[in-house]
Amino acid sequence: MSQEEAKGYVLEMIELTWEVKNESIKVMKALTVEEVKAQDATKQAAAAEAMELEEVDKNDERSDHRMERA
Secondary structure, eight states: OHHHHHHHHHHHHHHHHHHHHHHHHHHHHHHHHHHHHHHHHHHHHHHHHHHHHHHHHHHHHHHHHHHHOO
16 A cells, blocks of 8 residues: 555545544434433423322312211
8 A cells, every 4th residue: 555545545534533423423412302302201201190199189188078077
């Protein structure tokens, strides 16, 4: 391999390295977006479950009061 071929090869490897790095950054950004979406969905599910449990507690209290009156 001549010196010019070696330079060309090294430059090509540098370009490929940058391409891989740029694609890796894109993937990491996409993963971050998906992680945020998953965290939001988890928070929403937890809030919905808390509201549901609160409603069940209210219904239980109402039932208890009705039984006490009877």
